[in-house]
Structures are given as structure tokens and as C-alpha cells.
Amino acid sequence: MIDLENLSEMELDVLKELGNIGAGHAATALSKLLDKDVNIAVPEVRLGEIKNLSNEFINDIVAGVVIALQDLEENKSGYLYIMFPEASSKQIATNLFGLEEFDEEMYESTIMEVGNILSSSFCDASADFMDVILLPSPPSFAVDVPTAVIDSVVSQMAQKSNHIILFETSLSCDSDIEIYLALLPEPRLLEDITKLMEKL
């Protein structure tokens, strides 16, 4: 199994490229969905210790959508974690429905579906352009501070390593919508990436 701590620059670069392509297509999907221009921030890949994870995220309440990723052999490849700050998630639902008010359930399933669409386009792009197959699970949804949402996922990853790799970027449109997108790869995905590099 790959040791996350000892990844080469090259492997991190390939991972970053995968994230870039995925996030780029997620941005296109969001743009079509909202019929607005979407900007994408310069993505970052960071290797960090799990104990410092809470410093990586914003501290405000978000609507968080978590999607598990698998490869064709049903091995865990990692997780996509999409964070919608409260104001942005309300704004997205308002834009999509053209309503100012909607009930909680409608709002939650809307955000889940947006998360679903973004993750599907992320995964499609990774298969089309990188030949890395990522099959998304149905989304799980929570509203809380980012660390509280993600710590159960992190506990899964912590059984294998004290380190975590985080690919992070944000999508924004107009001045009132901002979405944070993070990819937390499992060692399996990094192995797939290494295999891919050997073929080149």
C-alpha cells in the first residue's frame, strides 16, 4: 500500500491534475445549472496531519454533501466533500426555484442534488480524460461546521494513516455564491494514479 507521507511531487501533481479536470467540469455543470458564469479558484493539494485538519476548513456552518468514490472493483478510492456555506446554499435554491421561500425538505434535497450533479461531472471528467474510473455513491447530507461533518469520514481514513491528502478548490459565481470542493483520496486512488504514470 502507498504511504501517503512519502508521495513524490510527481504523484501529487498528477493528483492535482485529476482534481483540476474534475473541478473544471463540475464548474461547467454548475454554470449550466444556474445559467451564470462560474469562476474556479486556483486549486491546492496539501499533505497534512489529521490532527491539524480543523485548520484547513472555514469555521462557519455549511451544508455539506459527502460522496464516497469507488473504482470498478469496488475498492474505496476516496471521498468528495462539497461544502455550501449557508448563504450560498439558500441562494442556489432560490435561483433554481425562483422562489424566496421553500420548505426545509425541498431545500435539502435541492442541495443534495446539486452536490450529486457536481460530483457526477467530476467523476465523468476523471474517467474521460485521465482514465481513472470513479463511481460516486449516492450523496449523504449534513448541516454543521465543516470539521464536524467530515470527522466520521476522516475516522475511516485514520485507521490506515495519520496523514491526509486534501485537494481543495472553490467555485464562485456573482458575489453571493461560493462552493468549496474537496477531494480526499484513499491510498487506492494514488495507486491507480501511479499505475497510470507507469503506462506513460
Next chain:
Amino acid sequence: MTGDILFISKGSGKAIFITKRDVIIKSYCSLSSTCSFRDRCQSCNIIDTAKSYMMDRTSSFGIKTLDGELSAGIGEYKIGKSILLEVMGLGSCIGVVLFDISTGISGIAHVLLPGASQNGETKYAETAIEKMLEDMIKQGARKSKIASKFAGGAQVFKHMNLEILKIGSRNAISVEETLIKNKIPILAKDVGGEVGRNVIFNPLDGSLIIRYTKGGILWL
């Protein structure tokens, strides 16, 4: 002075104020749920005591200062004496506090996983609690005086399609079993629910303060 941490106990109310350059930047008040000002304190005998202390630094009745704050990251524990101990952003994780009120030595662990580790990793409940206990005794705490309080283990997901996300309740059970096994009395706990928590421990009076991420404070 750049920053003091004040603990004020007046009548039925208790509060912790974290200050920077004589401005209160964070407050944890046991009366906030019934107070009309909520977290935007304006005037009451508790806040007035804090303000007058910051003006002239003369200790008056009911006010004490802490020597700083320590925050334990995910899977870590921190030990201190007269220091405010914190764990932030708990979802399924648990903040476990052990304290010896006779010496003031206290510790907080940010537990991520249930069970014990094969190689001493403190992200696991049993390993974290037992190592922290050992460490506290080394620093002078008395085993017979140590008691515990803990909080966390929520299930924040409303719509869940992944079984693995249900780890909060397993963490809570594991923490409780470890404390019972080590014969440490459990004085208070606040586990489960659907909301994340920030957990603070005040060693001056042994209270565990829980601030829910969506608002509300509980003093245990």
C-alpha cells in the same frame, strides 16, 4: 497585557471570557440560554465584573484568571493545570476530560475512533484515555481523585447513504467502557444528537462547557 482568560462566578451564573487587548472576544456564560442578550453581552453583574477587572486588574470576589488555553487536535490529547482545555468541531468525535480537582491537573482527549490501538496511537478511545491517565499521574495527579466528563459522538448526517458515517455512537460506547474499566467515575456526559459541538473544560471549577455549533451553551 494582550489577553486574559477570566472565570467569573456570581450568584447563580458562571462565565468564561476570553479576552484580547482588553476586549472580550469569546464568552461562555451559563446563563446565556435565559439571558435576553444571548451571546452579545451588554450589561449584567457578571460582565461588569469582567470589565472592571480589565480596567484596573484588581481581583475582586468571584473572579479568577486562567493561565492560557490549549486545544487538542483530532486524535491528540493535551494536559495542563489552570489552563482552559478545548476541542473544537466535534461531529462523531468525542472530547474526553479527566481531572483531579485536588491538584488541578486536567487533560482533554479528542477521540476519533472506538477501541484500542495496536501501537499506541491516541486517535483510538481506549489508548487515548489510558495514555492520558498515565501521563497525568506522572505529572502529579492522584489516581484516586481523578474523575471524568465527556461530550460528542453526534450523528450530523440527516440523509445518509454510507453506513461508515455512523461512528459517533460507537465512539461514545467505547469511551464509557474504557472509563468504567479503569474505575474512573463519570460525573457528566452529553453524547449523541444531531448537532456538532465545541467542548471546553474549566479546571478551576471542573465544569465541562459545551457550545453547540448551531447555538446554545451547556455547562455540566
